[in-house]
Amino acid sequence: MYKSRIRIVDLLKADKYDVPVTVKGWVRTRRGSKSVSFIALNDGSTIKNIQIVADLDKFSDELIKKITTGACISVKGTLVKSPGAGQNVEVQAEQIDILGLCGDDYPMQKKGQSFEYMRKYAHMRLRTNTFGAVFRIRHNMAIAIHKYFHEHGFYYFNTPLITASDAEGAGQMFQVTTLDLKNIKKTPDGSVDYSDDFFATPTNLTVSGQLEGELGATALGAIYTFGPTFRAENSNTPRHLAEFWMIEPEIAFMDKTELMDLEEDFIKYCVKWALDNCKDDLEFLNKMIDHTLIETLQSVISNDFVRLPYTEGIKILEEAVKNGKKFEFPLTGWGMDLSSEHERYLVEEHFGRPVIMTDYPKEIKAFYMKKNADGKTMQGTDVLFPRIGEIIGGSVREEDYGKLVDEIHARGMKESSYEWYLDTRRFGSCPHAGFGLGFERLILFVTGMQNIRDVIPFPRTPGNAAF
Ligand code: 4AD
Ligand code: MG
Numbered sequence: 337m338y339k340s341r342i343r344i345v346d347l348l349k350a351d352k353y354d355v356p357v358t359v360k361g362w363v364r365t366r367r368g369s370k371s372v373s374f375i376a377l378n379d380g381s382t383i384k385n386i387q388i389v390a391d392l393d394k395f396s397d398e399l400i401k402k403i404t405t406g407a408c409i410s411v412k413g414t415l416v417k418s419p420g421a422g423q424n425v426e427v428q429a430e431q432i433d434i435l436g437l438c439g440d441d442y443p444m445q446k447k448g449q450s451f452e453y454m455r456k457y458a459h460m461r462l463r464t465n466t467f468g469a470v471f472r473i474r475h476n477m478a479i480a481i482h483k484y485f486h487e488h489g490f491y492y493f494n495t496p497l498i499t500a501s502d503a504e505g506a507g508q509m510f511q512v513t514t515l516d517l518k519n520i521k522k523t524p525d526g527s528v529d530y531s532d533d534f535f536a537t538p539t540n541l542t543v544s545g546q547l548e549g550e551l552g553a554t555a556l557g558a559i560y561t562f563g564p565t566f567r568a569e570n571s572n573t574p575r576h577l578a579e580f581w582m583i584e585p586e587i588a589f590m591d592k593t594e595l596m597d598l599e600e601d602f603i604k605y606c607v608k609w610a611l612d613n614c615k616d617d618l619e620f621l622n623k624m625i626d627h628t629l630i631e632t633l634q635s636v637i638s639n640d641f642v643r644l645p646y647t648e649g650i651k652i653l654e655e656a657v658k659n660g661k662k663f664e665f666p667l668t669g670w671g672m673d674l675s676s677e678h679e680r681y682l683v684e685e686h687f688g689r690p691v692i693m694t695d696y697p698k699e700i701k702a703f704y705m706k707k708n709a710d711g712k713t714m715q716g717t718d719v720l721f722p723r724i725g726e727i728i729g730g731s732v733r734e735e736d737y738g739k740l741v742d743e744i745h746a747r748g749m750k751e752s753s754y755e756w757y758l759d760t761r762r763f764g765s766c767p768h769a770g771f772g773l774g775f776e777r778l779i780l781f782v783t784g785m786q787n788i789r790d791v792i793p794f795p796r797t798p799g800n801a802a803f
Contacts, residue, residue, distance in 0.1 A: 341410070345381035350425060353417050357427060359386055360410045360435065362463060366403050368392075373400055375429075377411065383469050383620045387418065387426040395432060405445045406438030406463070451790050458794055459803050466624065469617035470783050470791055473610060477778060478562070480609035481583055484602055485560045490585060493552040493559035495545030497566075500537050501753050503547045505703050508569040509540035510578075541566035544772060545584050546704070547757050550733060553586035553768055554760050560585040562775075570798050574787040575676065575725065577776060579796035586770035592715050592732050595769040596643060596692050599719050599728055603690075603773070604637045610782045611637070626784030632722060633782065641690040641719070644682070649693055652686055653678055673700045676725030683720050691720045703743045705731040717771065724781050730771025737761035 341360045361379030368374050373395075375388040388411050392400065403409060410433045418426040443457040444464055454461040461467050482492065498512050514534040515521075521529040530537055545561040552559035565582040585598070610618065611633055622629040650670050657667055665675040674693075683691050695713040698705070705714035719728035734740045740761055744751050751758075779791040789795040794803045 341379075343381040344377070344379045344384065344386045347386055347415065347427075348382065348384055348425065350415055353415055353425070355415050356412070357415045358410065358412050359388075359427060361386075361408070363403055363405055363407045363409060363438075365405060366400075373403070375403055375409075375411075377409070378465075378468070380463075380468055383465060383472075383616050387420070387423050388413070388429050388432075389426050390429045390432060394430070399432060399434070402434050402437055403432070404438050404440070404442075406442040407434060408436035408438070409433065410435055451787060455789055455795070462793065465620065467790075469620050470779070470785060471793065472617050473614045473783055474779050474791065476610060476614050477606055477775070477782065480606045480613075481560075481562060481775075483609075484605045485585065488558075490558045490560045490587075491552070491556045493549060493556070493561055494563065495542070495548035495552075495561050495584075497542050497564060498535075498539050499542045499548075500535070500539050501547060501757070502540070502749075503542065503544040503702075505747060505749055506543070506569075508567045509543060510566050510568050512539045512541060543567050544582065546586065546770065546772065547754075549584050549586040549770060550704075550757070550760055550768065553588050553770065554764070554766060558585070558587045572798055573676075574789075575777065575780070577788055577792060577795055577797060580788075580792070581775035583773045583775060584770060586768065588766050588768045590732075590769040591767065592694065592717060592769070595730060595732060595771065596641075596694070596717050599692060599717060599730060599771055600641045600690075603719065603728070603778070606778060607633050607782060608637050621784050625786075629784035632784075636690060636722075639689040641692050642687045643692045643694065644687075645695045646693055646697065646713070646716075647695070649674070649682055649691075652682060656681065656686070671697045671699060679720040679725040680722070683725075684722050690722070693718050693720055701731070703747050703749065704733050704740070706734045707739060707743075715769075717769075719771075721777075721781055724777050726774075727777045727781065728771050728773045730769070732767070732769040735761060735765045735767050737765065 341358045344359060344361065347357060347359060359377060361377045364376040364378050364385050366373055366375045371392055373390040373392060375390060376385040377388050378385045411427055411429050412431040413427040413429040415425055416428050418424060444460050502509060521532060523529045542565060544565060545563060549559055549561050561584040563581065564579055566579055568578060569576065618630055647670065653667055663677055665677060694717050695708060696716040697712060698707060698714045701714045701716050705716055707714055715732040717730045718726050721727040737758065740758065741751065744754060776788050776791050780788055783791060785791050789797060
């Protein structure tokens with residue numbers, strides 16, 4: 337596949353020396369003396385660079401001057417054992433061709449630039465060590481996810497991105513329309529006439545594939561989705577994106593305990609995959625971003641997650657406040673929606689390990705969750721993680737047609753928009769459950785990065801859709 341070159345990741349594994357090689361990549365640095373230049377070359381296949389040694393009696397000054405940070409070059413030479421410290425092998429250059437010069441206004445040439453600065457150059461930041469590591473890990477996590485579900489009998493099921501329903505009932509949707517916004521036709525009662533719109537009805541980008549996923553699960557037994565998700569929530573936080581990727585497994589005949597077991601087993605598998613398959617990148621991030629990263633990942637896979645009913649969680653938080661703990665967002669007691677600082681207190685300070693919180697007040701959860709016999713709580717099973725807060729949102733689903741319709745009415749939702757969904761409860765309804773994992777939140781956790789905008793190549797946030 338790589339006939340015209342050898343990838344640096346493969347070159348560094350070589351056990352034969354004094355063989356001819358061709359490497360191609362982008363220059364990280366060039367340093368040297370009057371007689372020799374050392375070029376650190378990276379091709380994206382690994383965090384590691386290959387050292388190119390260019391004897392200056394073989395190359396003109398003019399050529400060497402063009403080999404600046406960011407330039408793209410092709411090197412033919414000999415792979416030799418390196419006498420220097422820091423690398424086992426290096427390439428003794430015979431021929432160097434400049435494939436692409438790099439202007440001296442290259443925005444990524446300085447070391448130690450802030451992530452905020454680099455976000456302005458999201459198209460160029462991909463070439464840096466940190467972003468290379470992050471996106472190789474992101475790829476590996478996607479592979480781990482598909483592998484886990486395939487091995488456990490789930491079918492990959494694709495749900496639509498354009499939909500006419502609001503899966504979460506939270507109204508944070510991006511509208512999709514081909515109507516001319518400068519010239520909107522109105523119906524006699526003054527509302528927008530959608531008969532001329534592409535789908536002849538109001539549509540939006542999906543906030544979750546779950547509802548269609550439930551149709552898949554109640555036919556194929558167990559499915560998972562893995563696709564883009566869109567939320568027009570105006571939350572400028574380091575954990576929210578307007579366009580993010582979600583993984584949503586949905587399983588027939590699964591109860592709450594099995595669901596929690598699945599959430600825990602799945603996420604541990606992904607974290608272990610990273611530790612086993614992304615060693616070099618994790619070691620780099622451990623050194624540069626978070627010195628406790630690898631230790632934190634190991635601790636997550638070696639400890640049982642705590643399983644904690646919401647009501648117990650509130651008691652622990654109230655106790656903490658009594659003992660002097662100060663939260664930025666005040667605790668207002670049972671019924672409140674916890675903020676990520678409360679979640680992180682439970683995970684990081686109180687228990688010191690991930691928590692699966694269960695049985696939430698129904699007012700703060702979505703309409704589709706199964707209600708408990710107390711009439712007040714629902715069988716949600718969110719997973720709360722150190723540094724992240726909520727990483728998974730999940731629940732057992734309400735399978736009873738009557739109860740589900742009542743809930744839809746009680747929330748003022750339009751029953752007619754959910755007819756097809758309700759059919760699952762009318763034709764051979766079955767107990768079932770599922771969850772959604774925010775892919776970028778998983779990547780945040782696994783890489784130790786601090787801001788969700790730095791774990792997706794081209795982030796979409798309020799006021800920002802560049803690149
Ligand atoms: O908790 P959420 O809203 O749950 C659902 O959408 C369910 N339909 C999932 C299911 O049961 N099938 O979202 C699930 C996860 C959250 O826990 C979080 O990790 C992530 O999706 N998430 C976001 N990630 C980035 N940016 C946002 N704006 C996010 N909103 C949710
Ligand atoms: Mg949630």
